[in-house]
Amino acid sequence: MKVQDIPCRTILNPTGGFLGSGFTHTINLYRGCALGNTLCGLYCYAQWNSFHLQGRRWGSFLDVKDGVIDAYRSQYDRLKHPRSGEAKPIHIFMSSVTEPYPPQERTTRRTRQLLEEMSIRPPDSLVIQTHTPLVIEDLFLLQELHTRCRVNINITVETDQPTLPQPFPPHAYSPESRIQALKTLRDAGLHTVATVSPLLPLRDPWQFASNLESSSDRVILDHYLLGDGSPEGQRTERTALPQLLRDTGFAEWTMLEKFHEIVGIFQEVFVDIDRIGVSREGFNASGP
Ligand code: SF4
Numbered sequence: 001m002k003v004q005d006i007p008c009r010t011i012l013n014p015t016g017g018f019l020g021s022g023f024t025h026t027i028n029l030y031r032g033c034a035l036g037n038t039l040c041g042l043y044c045y046a047q048w049n050s051f052h053l054q055g056r057r058w059g060s061f062l063d064v065k066d067g068v069i070d071a072y073r074s075q076y077d078r079l080k081h082p083r084s085g086e087a088k089p090i091h092i093f094m095s096s097v098t099e100p101y102p103p104q105e106r107t108t109r110r111t112r113q114l115l116e117e118m119s120i121r122p123p124d125s126l127v128i129q130t131h132t133p134l135v136i137e138d139l140f141l142l143q144e145l146h147t148r149c150r151v152n153i154n155i156t157v158e159t160d161q162p163t164l165p166q167p168f169p170p171h172a173y174s175p176e177s178r179i180q181a182l183k184t185l186r187d188a189g190l191h192t193v194a195t196v197s198p199l200l201p202l203r204d205p206w207q208f209a210s211n212l213e214s215s216s217d218r219v220i221l222d223h224y225l226l227g228d229g230s231p232e233g234q235r236t237e238r239t240a241l242p243q244l245l246r247d248t249g250f251a252e253w254t255m256l257e258k259f260h261e262i263v264g265i266f267q268e269v270f271v272d273i274d275r276i277g278v279s280r281e282g283f284n285a286s287g288p
Contacts, residue, residue, distance in 0.1 A: 001034060001059075001060065001061065001062060002056075002060060002061045002062070003034075003061075003062045003063075003064060003104060004061075004062075004063055004064070005063075005064050005065075005066045006031065006063040006064070006065055006066065007065075007066050007067055008065035008066060008067045008068055008071055009067065009071055010071055010075060011027055011029070011065070011068050011071040011072050011075065011114075012025040012027060012071075012072065012075045012076070012079075012090070012092070013025055013026045013027070013028070015093065017229060018227070018229050018280055018283070019093050019096065019283065019284060021280075021284045022091070022093075022283065022284025022285060023091045023092065023093040023127070023284070024088070024089055024090055024091045024092070025090060025091070025092050025093070025123075026092070026093050026094065026095065026096040026097075027092055027093075027094040027095060027114070028065075028094070028095045028096060028097050028098045029064075029065055029068055029094075029095065029098070029100060029110040029111055029114060030062055030063060030064055030065065030095075030098040030099070030100075030102065030104075030110065031052050031062075031063035031065065031097075031098060032052060032053075032056070032058070032059075032060075032061040032062045032063055032098065033046065033058070033059065033062065033098050033099050033102065034059075034062045034099065034102035034103055034104055035059075035099050035102060035131060035132075035172045036058045036059025036060070037059035037169060038169050038170060038171060038172040039164065039168060039169050039170060039171050039172070040131050040156070040158070040171075040172065041058060041059050041169070042168070042169060042239060042240060042241050042244075043198060043224060043228075043236055043239050043241040044058070045097075045228055045229060045235060045236075046058075046096075046097035046098065047059075047239075048235065048238070049097060052097065062102060062104060064104070064108050064110060065110065068110055068113070068114060069113055069114065069117050072114060072117055072118075072121070073117065073121065076090065076121045076123075077121075080121070089124050090123040090124050091123065091124050091125045092123045092125070092126045092127065093127050093129065094111075094126065094127065094128055094129065095129060096129075099130060099131055099132065100128060100129070100130055100135075101130045101131075101132045101134040101135050102132070103134070105134060106134070106137075111138070112137075112138055112141065115138055115141045115142065115145055116141065118145055118148075118149075119141070119144050119145050119148060122145065122148035122149040123149055124149060124150070125149055125150040125151070125152070126145070126149060126150070126151050126152070127151075127152045127153075127154055127193075128142075128151070128152070128153050128154065129154040129156070129195065130153070130154070130155055130156070131155070131156045131172065131173070131178075132155075132172065132173050132178070133155070133173055133177045133178050133180065133181035135153060135155070135181060135185070136181050136184050136185060139184070139185065139188055139190075142185070142190055143188060143189065143190065146189070146190060146191075150191075151190060151191065152191045152192075152193055153182075153185050153190055153191070153192050153193070154192075154193040154194075154195045154220070155178050155181055155182050155192070155193075155194060155195065156178070156194075156195045156196075156197055157175050157178045157179055157182075157194050157195070157196060157212065158175075158195075158196055158197060158198060158199060158200045159175060159199075159200035159201060159202055159208075160175055160202050160203050160204060160207070160208040160211070161175070161200070161201065161202070161203050162174055162175065162176070164200070164201065164248070165248045167244065168244060168248070179194070179211055179212065179215050180215075182194055182212075182215040182216050183214070183215040186215060186216065186217065191217050191218075192215065192216045192217050192218075193216060193217065193218045193219065193220060194212040194215065194216040194218075194219045194220070195219075195220045195222070195283075196212070196219060196220065196221045196222065197220060197221070197222035197227060198222055198223055198224040198227065198228070198236070199221060199222065199223050199253070199259055199262060200245075200253065201245070201250045201253045202262065205262055205265045206265060206269065209265050209266045209268075209269035209270070210269055212266075213269050213270050213275075217275065218275045218276070218277060219266060219270070219275065219276055219277070220276075220277040220278070220279075220282035220283055221259070221262065221263055221266060221276065221277070221278055221279075221282070222278070222279045222282070222283075223256060223259040223279070224236035224241070224242075225254075225255075225256055225259075226256070226259075226278075226279040226280075227279040227280060227283075242254050263276070263278060
């Protein structure tokens with residue numbers, strides 16, 4: 001894994017497409033991803049971003065953005081304190097094409113430093129979307145920020161299986177550790193969302209739904225055929241995921257019939273269907 005610093009002049013990126021109806025901006029403090037060689041890297045939509053790759057292999061690099069705080073300050077002040085006209089809303093989704101809590105965050109502290117700055121310059125709302133339980137290390141900071149703006153913590157838990165059969169790569173962090181992180185955050189008064197996205201094969205769907213119901217305020221369910229940002233999951237079909245599922249006896253999980261069956265189980269377990277979101281509408285409902 002090659003880790004290097006890169007300069008950054010703007011950090012609040014206007015949204016469009018998949019997140020455009022719920023958020024005004026995305027923030028990505030890193031480029032590339034340290035988790036790119038793990039299970040989620042297999043299907044990760046960000047791996048097709050040629051501007052970020054610059055000929056490099058997904059999972060082989062992590063660019064750490066420098067100058068993030070200065071960029072946030074100046075963009076924030078222009079949006080919230082314009083020389084003329086009204087202040088603009090800032091509803092942030094962090095992150096859309098990288099992981100905000102890679103293991104390197106423990107030394108770079110890019111995400112932590114930005115959260116500290118946000119407690120001075122709070123957005124209107126912030127969604128943190130992560131694949132790792134490391135977010136709980138910023139628990140006190142998130143609680144403080146939550147008093148200044150709406151904060152949602154989304155943690156992806158795409159399956160209940162600790163491992164999928166070879167040749168699937170391993171998880172970076174176990175599903176159990178991520179569910180425990182959701183519970184810790186929720187018990188601390190933060191708004192938590194389990195994102196089952198994309199849905200992968202489940203061993204016990206009823207128990208999985210029950211575990212997420214007791215650890216999360218909401219759940220968002222998605223299938224790559226619906227939510228990978230391309231018609232009929234074409235982007236994911238370019239990855240090894242669909243064929244590996246078929247080769248390892250999970251072909252039914254590549255079909256929407258199975259997805260709708262799982263949504264039905266979640267609806268029965270959660271009872272309050274307002275706590276369940278599906279695909280694009282579900283993600284955008286986390287915004288304002
Ligand atoms: S953590 Fe997120 S950005 Fe990183 S490889 Fe996994 S899905 Fe992609």
